[in-house]
Amino acid sequence: MKIESPRQQGRHPFPKFQKTMTEVAAPADGHGHDHHDHPSWLAHHFDDAEQQYDSGKLGMWLFLVTEVLFFSGMFCAYVLYRNRNPEVFEFCSAFLNEKLGAINTGVLLFSSLTMAWAVRASQLKQTKILVGMLGATLGCAAMFLGVKSVEYSHKWGIGLLPGRYYVAQVENAPHAETNYLQMLCVIPAILSAVFLLYYVYSLVIASKFHQRVAGPLLVSGLCFFAGVGLGNILEGGEHHDEHGAGSHAHDDAHGHAHADPLVQGVATAEKATVETADEGISFVKTSGGPVNDVAVTKEEEGIPNSKVNNQGMAGLFFSIYYCMTGVHAVHIIGGMLVITWLIVKASREEFHSEYFGPVDNVGLYWHLVDFIWIYLFPLLYLIT
Amino acid sequence: MSAVTSPMTTTVASPDKSPEHHYLNHSSGFLSWALTLDHKRIGMMYLAGILFSFFLGGVFALAIRIHLWNPNLDPEAAWLSNATYNRVFTLHGAIMVFLFIIPSVPAALGNFLLPIMLGTKDVAFPRLNLGSFYLWVTGLLFFTYTLFSSGIDTGWTFYTPYSIESKSAVEAATLGVFILGFSSIFTGLNFIVTINTMRPPGMTWFKMPLFLWAVYATSIIQVLATPVLGITVLLLALERFIGIGIFDPALNGDPVTFQHFFWFYSHPAVYIMILPAMGIISELMSVHSHKGIFGYRMIAYSSIAIALFGFLVWGHHMFTSGMADVTTIVFSALTFTVSIPSAIKVFNWLGTMYQGTVALNTPMIYALAFIFLFTIGGLTGLFLGALSTDMHLHDTYFVVAHFHYVMMGGTLVAFLGGLFHWWPKMTGKMFNDTAGILSAAIVFVGFNLTFLPQFVLGTRGMPRRYASYVREFQQLHQLSTIGAMTLGLGLLVAGLVLLHSLFYGKKAPMNPWGGATLEWECSSPPPHDNFSSPPTVGDPYDFTSVEYDGKTGSYFKKKK
Numbered sequence: 020m021k022i023e024s025p026r027q028q029g030r031h032p033f034p035k036f037q038k039t040m041t042e043v044a045a046p047a048d049g050h051g052h053d054h055h056d057h058p059s060w061l062a063h064h065f066d067d068a069e070q071q072y073d074s075g076k077l078g079m080w081l082f083l084v085t086e087v088l089f090f091s092g093m094f095c096a097y098v099l100y101r102n103r104n105p106e107v108f109e110f111c112s113a114f115l116n117e118k119l120g121a122i123n124t125g126v127l128l129f130s131s132l133t134m135a136w137a138v139r140a141s142q143l144k145q146t147k148i149l150v151g152m153l154g155a156t157l158g159c160a161a162m163f164l165g166v167k168s169v170e171y172s173h174k175w176g177i178g179l180l181p182g183r184y185y186v187a188q189v190e191n192a193p194h195a196e197t198n199y200l201q202m203l204c205v206i207p208a209i210l211s212a213v214f215l216l217y218y219v220y221s222l223v224i225a226s227k228f229h230q231r232v233a234g235p236l237l238v239s240g241l242c243f244f245a246g247v248g249l250g251n252i253l254e255g256g257e258h259h260d261e262h263g264a265g266s267h268a269h270d271d272a273h274g275h276a277h278a279d280p281l282v283q284g285v286a287t288a289e290k291a292t293v294e295t296a297d298e299g300i301s302f303v304k305t306s307g308g309p310v311n312d313v314a315v316t317k318e319e320e321g322i323p324n325s326k327v328n329n330q331g332m333a334g335l336f337f338s339i340y341y342c343m344t345g346v347h348a349v350h351i352i353g354g355m356l357v358i359t360w361l362i363v364k365a366s367r368e369e370f371h372s373e374y375f376g377p378v379d380n381v382g383l384y385w386h387l388v389d390f391i392w393i394y395l396f397p398l399l400y401l402i403t
Numbered sequence: 404m405s406a407v408t409s410p411m412t413t414t415v416a417s418p419d420k421s422p423e424h425h426y427l428n429h430s431s432g433f434l435s436w437a438l439t440l441d442h443k444r445i446g447m448m449y450l451a452g453i454l455f456s457f458f459l460g461g462v463f464a465l466a467i468r469i470h471l472w473n474p475n476l477d478p479e480a481a482w483l484s485n486a487t488y489n490r491v492f493t494l495h496g497a498i499m500v501f502l503f504i505i506p507s508v509p510a511a512l513g514n515f516l517l518p519i520m521l522g523t524k525d526v527a528f529p530r531l532n533l534g535s536f537y538l539w540v541t542g543l544l545f546f547t548y549t550l551f552s553s554g555i556d557t558g559w560t561f562y563t564p565y566s567i568e569s570k571s572a573v574e575a576a577t578l579g580v581f582i583l584g585f586s587s588i589f590t591g592l593n594f595i596v597t598i599n600t601m602r603p604p605g606m607t608w609f610k611m612p613l614f615l616w617a618v619y620a621t622s623i624i625q626v627l628a629t630p631v632l633g634i635t636v637l638l639l640a641l642e643r644f645i646g647i648g649i650f651d652p653a654l655n656g657d658p659v660t661f662q663h664f665f666w667f668y669s670h671p672a673v674y675i676m677i678l679p680a681m682g683i684i685s686e687l688m689s690v691h692s693h694k695g696i697f698g699y700r701m702i703a704y705s706s707i708a709i710a711l712f713g714f715l716v717w718g719h720h721m722f723t724s725g726m727a728d729v730t731t732i733v734f735s736a737l738t739f740t741v742s743i744p745s746a747i748k749v750f751n752w753l754g755t756m757y758q759g760t761v762a763l764n765t766p767m768i769y770a771l772a773f774i775f776l777f778t779i780g781g782l783t784g785l786f787l788g789a790l791s792t793d794m795h796l797h798d799t800y801f802v803v804a805h806f807h808y809v810m811m812g813g814t815l816v817a818f819l820g821g822l823f824h825w826w827p828k829m830t831g832k833m834f835n836d837t838a839g840i841l842s843a844a845i846v847f848v849g850f851n852l853t854f855l856p857q858f859v860l861g862t863r864g865m866p867r868r869y870a871s872y873v874r875e876f877q878q879l880h881q882l883s884t885i886g887a888m889t890l891g892l893g894l895l896v897a898g899l900v901l902l903h904s905l906f907y908g909k910k911a912p913m914n915p916w917g918g919a920t921l922e923w924e925c926s927s928p929p930p931h932d933n934f935s936s937p938p939t940v941g942d943p944y945d946f947t948s949v950e951y952d953g954k955t956g957s958y959f960k961k962k963k
Contacts, residue, residue: 064525065601074527074600081592085630092634092664096649099660182654183646331648331655338647342638 060374068373079380083387086350090391093343097398100335110327111336112402114179114188116170118253120400123166126246127389130159134385141365141375146231149365149378153358154235156385158242160355161207165246167348169254172199174337181341185334187322204247211240231366236359343395350388357381425831429931440529443929445536446515447829452536452543453511454898456502461891463495468853468887471880475871488870489556490571494549496559497576501583502543504810505672507818508679509625510539510590513618515829517594519922519929520612522603522938527596531589538586545579548572558868560665563650563658567642574643577636584633587675591625594618605940612920612943613689613702617682620706624671624678624713632668635661659724666717674713676810677777678706680817681748684770687820688752690918691767692759695944698751705744712741719788723797731790738788745781749774765839766916769820772847776812780805783858798868801861804854812850819846819897826901827915831928832908838900845893852886912957917949924960 057063065071101108137152176199178186214237221229322328361381364370370378426443429435436444470488475481483491514532518525526532549555549572557566557573561580566573598619602611639661641647648654650661689696696702718726718734726734752774761767783805786792796802827833856879857865865876872880914923920943925934941948949958 062529064523064527064529070600074596077599078528078531078592078596081595081626085588085592085626088627088630089634092631092638095664096638096660099657100649181645182642182648182651331653335648335655338641338649342641342647342649346634346637 060369072376072379075376075380076383079383083383086384086387086391090343090346093339093346094394097339097343100339104327104332104335107327107332107336108402110324111333111340112400114174115340115400116173116254117400119166119170119250120396122249122253123163124392124396126159126163126166127392130156130163131386131389133159134382137361138375138378138382141370141378142372144368144371146365146368149370150231150235150362153362153365153378154238157235157239157355157358157362160351160358161239161243162246162249163351164348165207165243165248166250167246167344168200168203168243169247169250172203173254175199179337180334181338182334183330185330185337187325187328187330188333189322200247204244207240207243211237211243214240228366232363235362239355340399343399347388347391347395350391354381354385354388357384424930425926425928426931427831427928438533440525440533441931442514442518442525442529442532443829443933445532446511446513448536449506449514449539450511450829452539453503453507456498456543457507460495460499460503461894463491463498465887465891466491467495468884470870471872472884474874474877474880476874478871481870483870485870486556487554489868490554492868493555493558494546497555497580498546499810500559500672500676501580502539502546504676504814505583505587506539506590507676507814508683508821509594509618509621509675510535510586512683512818512821512825513594513679514590516825516922517597517615517618518601519925519933520615520920521597521601521606522921522934522940523597523601524932524934526593527601528593532593535586535589535593538582538589542579542583542586545575545582549575549579560669561636561639561661562665563639563642563656563661564652566639567651574640577640577643580636581633581640584629584636587625588629588633591622591629594622595626598622603937603940609700609703610940610943611703613685613696613699613706614679614682614920616703616706617678617685620710621675621678621682623707623710624675628668628671628675628714631664632672635664635668638664659721662721662724663717666720667714670717670720671710671713673806673809674709676814678709680773680814680821681706683817683821683824684752684773685748686918686920687766687770687817687824688755689944689946690824690916691762691764691770692756693762693917693946694755694759695942695946696751697754697757698747699944701747702751705747708744709741712737712744716741719793722790722793735788735790735793739785742781742785742788749778749781762916763840764836764916765834765843766820766824768840768843769816769823769846772843772850773813773816773820775847776808776816776850780808780812783808796861798866799861800857800865800867803867804857804861807854807857812854816846816850819843822901824916825922826904827911828922828927828929830905830908831911832904833911833915834900834904834908838896838903842893842897842900845896846890847893849886849889849891849893853883853890854886856880856882856886912955914949914958915956917946917951917958919943919945919949923949923958 061068061071065074133152133155137149137156140146140149140152174180176197178184178188180186214233217229218233218237221233327333358381361378364377426441429441436448439445466483467488470481470483470491473481478485481488514526552572552575553570555569555571555573555576557569557571561573561577598611598615638647638649642650646654648656650656650658652658685696685702716734716738718730719738722731722735752770783801787796787802787805823834823839860876860879860883863876865872911927913926915927916923919941921938921940922929924938948961950961951958
């Protein structure tokens, strides 16, 4: 008697697989070692489409588990330091522009929709929609990075840097002359130029495949700069003012938060001092770690909120901020690379109802990247 | 149905018709190895790399022991300067842990055996598998860079804040560990998926060879624990590159947090090291006793139990770093629970030998050595898990001796046993059994001579990682050094036996030991696609199903 394999026992959600499985497996005794009945999209060591799909999916879910654990270290650090110094998180969060964060959240949520739609399109073999949806996802990712570049460059410009490079925030401080935004835009600009050339080339040789690939790439390059533009508008004219006139008359006029903590700071600082003093004692009891009262030096005395406005306090917050958002951004870039790979495959019309695992799995990854951002946004930006 | 299955069983029972064609001569040239997707070749490349790392780590180990021949009370007159000594013991630990022990059994033997034991052609993701190997090579390059630049002197644990201040090449080492971590994650992921989705018809979970259960449990740990190490060493590297301060007390960071993060991985990593070794021993005990494994299910469950308990005990490395009393008590209690599944395994192995037909050949001698050494290692772990004794023994040579008994007496000895056991399958050559037994005996004597004195040293207060010591300790240290030399000699003999077999060994039959698992049903060495026809799956420990054939010197599946 032929014994049923574990994988043959469960029914698959996609009835197509059932058919393929019996077709492919029957002549090869349920364990196909013959090569001739393997279609090109089925790897030689898999028996059938279902096994290949299931393996890919399980592999991706496991990978996502490792990703969650990878981020968990930083979430742990976040919880520890926020628990120890809540006032630092309140003080620093005000420097983050929640409008930009909200826009980025919206962009990523929308990209999740287009990604999910792409999965459906790949199952239905709707190549045009598939390429379009993958292109839209790629564009959203690029726009996210554009907005992020504005955020980062703005912060670098005013010295909101991690740990030991943090510059205590004072009013009327001179700002760095370096234009970090331009530096961040160099690579996307080069890439966009390459994509433009590639698109022109694809038009010249009238290759449908190359046009399908070049179009989304070019659009995503432009989306990055759309994100930069949008970010600049929302970051507000004050970004301009700071670099231009160097005047700080904008403090009360602007809605942007970055000046607020310094203006309202005194009350918070008083409160913070009391809190840290209390916690300092209890902390010593429970752990052998360092006591969290950083000595305030003479130079720091004139600085508003000196208890938190220093490298060991606010600097640590920005370390956590840059680590979390930075690692997240690296994941966005990784996602963009694999989506580009999908666009190439999709343009070759490789996907169909029995072979769409790559789109499905990249989709899962992309949703996770969005998901992590959905946690990062309130945890970092929306602290009141 | 019967019309389909009957020709299949007959082809399995007869030996392979063209034994000359196998995975080693399937294709030739450098690129046929460098770009191979064949799990067997990837496994062999891992094996070569891992043995190289082991050699490197071993040289450092001998350097440590030679240095400690004298008390070195005058650092000027010592063989190694204190700074050099720090670099030598750090590189010994880091290379042995990250480059040798963690990938040893899963990546080398596991890669080779797992698909064959499952009767499949390859692992689920062959490209990812090759990618893991190249990640491992990249990690090795980072360590090589460390070695040839300023070395690394933090100890393999990279404790902050010293690792932030150290002038040595901590960045390269931590990035190396980060990359090696991802190599390990992808291997684990690959194995879990392969075992879940590619078991052949008829192989239910409880018909899997126990080696696969052990590798499965190991893979779970690799997938769940290693990412945390990844982010930890990444944060440490960032600490050095841009001074983020999360672990730096000077910036209000908390170095104890680093210890928590580090041990959250590194304690489960101890089980990454020992679990696959236990899997090897389960196979060796059963095959060479020619008797079904005793307590199959309990061994399988205990592997999973060890994997899960392993995540809850990391705090026992930090009893002296100022955790709350309640926390230390909870960690201590949880630590003791791990000894239960470990003891279950040991008793089941002994039960397997009872009334078996024990063949005392090289793999079995190594397996017996494992049981002796692992038991000592495990029992001395209880002294360290108990709060009161750990306060005294923490960071002494007692700890050094304990984890060497488990890591080296356990994992390394099991790895060697497994290597001898599957060597005929992997290379198609039989080794000289007498010389092999001799190597096992020298390793066993040398090992005990090296590390038993260290237990005594530890209880008398000799701290670990010191370059010098008081004169009272000299005799024990010298005993230990003599032992280390003996151990090195034993390993050298073992290596020569295997090398000799490659050139002068007899051709290995299909099933020289009488194993009933699937790897013994394909020719030695296996063909490129592992099986010329699909294997039938039976009980992996049913030794009544195989019988010896005097003509070929091989066992065969009985025809039913």
